[in-house]
Amino acid sequence: MLVRSIAAIFTAMSCSFPLPAISDEANSAELFAKIAPVFQSPRCMNCHTVTTFPKQGNDRHRHSMNVARGRDGHGVVGLTCSACHQRENQLASGVPGADEDWRLAPLSMGWENLSVGDLCRRLLDPSRNGGRTGAGVVDHLSTNLVRWAWAPGSSIASGPRTVPPLEYEDFVHAADEWIKTGSRCPD
Numbered sequence: 001m002l003v004r005s006i007a008a009i010f011t012a013m014s015c016s017f018p019l020p021a022i023s024d025e026a027n028s029a030e031l032f033a034k035i036a037p038v039f040q041s042p043r044c045m046n047c048h049t050v051t052t053f054p055k056q057g058n059d060r061h062r063h064s065m066n067v068a069r070g071r072d073g074h075g076v077v078g079l080t081c082s083a084c085h086q087r088e089n090q091l092a093s094g095v096p097g098a099d100e101d102w103r104l105a106p107l108s109m110g111w112e113n114l115s116v117g118d119l120c121r122r123l124l125d126p127s128r129n130g131g132r133t134g135a136g137v138v139d140h141l142s143t144n145l146v147r148w149a150w151a152p153g154s155s156i157a158s159g160p161r162t163v164p165p166l167e168y169e170d171f172v173h174a175a176d177e178w179i180k181t182g183s184r185c186p187d
């Protein structure tokens with residue numbers, strides 16, 4: 001009896017307070033709008049450039065010492081990224097590092113100067129994103145280069161680097177929901 005009346009209450013509740021439709025397209029686009037500021041933060045953008053060089057700092061100035069992209073994003077002969085960037089942040093020199101091959105994202109994955117909607121479409125475009133599905137894009141978010149942005153160390157010149165504007169777990173969760181609700185993009 002008790003069980004039945006509890007069941008009745010639940011039925012009544014779900015009728016009068018319908019849950020928001022999670023598959024709603026607008027909701028998916030809103031989820032992307034929520035995570036976009038992370039992609040647009042300097043920690044990500046300094047590697048996702050459309051230039052022939054990486055950038056540095058929150059003002060996103062050109063990387064010092066004329067460091068260049070090179071053919072495959074690893075720098076040029078004699079001045080490769082790994083000559084300075086190690087597998088972890090270096091306290092003494094302020095050189096950031098992560099437990100992954102430190103390099104620039106390919107030009108096809110350069111996100112500078114895109115509107116939020118265009119950034120969204122770019123991320124999902126397999127001809128530009130390394131042939132990834134939406135789920136593949138989310139999987140990539142657990143790599144060490146992405147995670148580094150939440151533990152970016154300190155610059156000798158300008159002090160502790162700022163982290164992206166969402167907590168890491170909230171970011172990944174919202175990105176996952178964005179894909180699961182239909183990978184919609186804002187206009």
Ligand code: HEC
Pocket residue numbers: 038039043044045047048073102103104105106109122123124128129130132137140141145146147148149164
């Ligand atoms: C040190 C440089 C570096 C940093 C910092 C970096 N990335 Fe990347 N990113 C790369 C490289 C290199 C690739 C290409 C990896 C591949 O295809 O295997 C990439 C690829 C990606 C991709 C997959 C391609 C696409 O267009 O969907 C996503 C998503 C991504 N990065 C997200 C981020 C986010 C979010 C941040 C910041 C929180 C970030 N990255 C910071 C270097 C970087």
Ligand code: HEC
Pocket residue numbers: 042043046047054055056057058063065067068069070073074075076079080081082083084085093094095096102103104154155156157158161
């Ligand atoms: C000669 C040493 C050297 C080389 C070579 C080098 N870097 Fe750097 N890099 C540094 C130093 C030092 C910093 C820290 C500067 C600061 O924050 O004041 C830095 C910072 C960065 C940052 C900025 C992080 C941020 O968000 O502020 C990125 C991105 C970066 N390097 C990418 C690269 C890439 C990609 C390559 C290879 C194409 C490369 N670097 C080659 C020394 C080097």
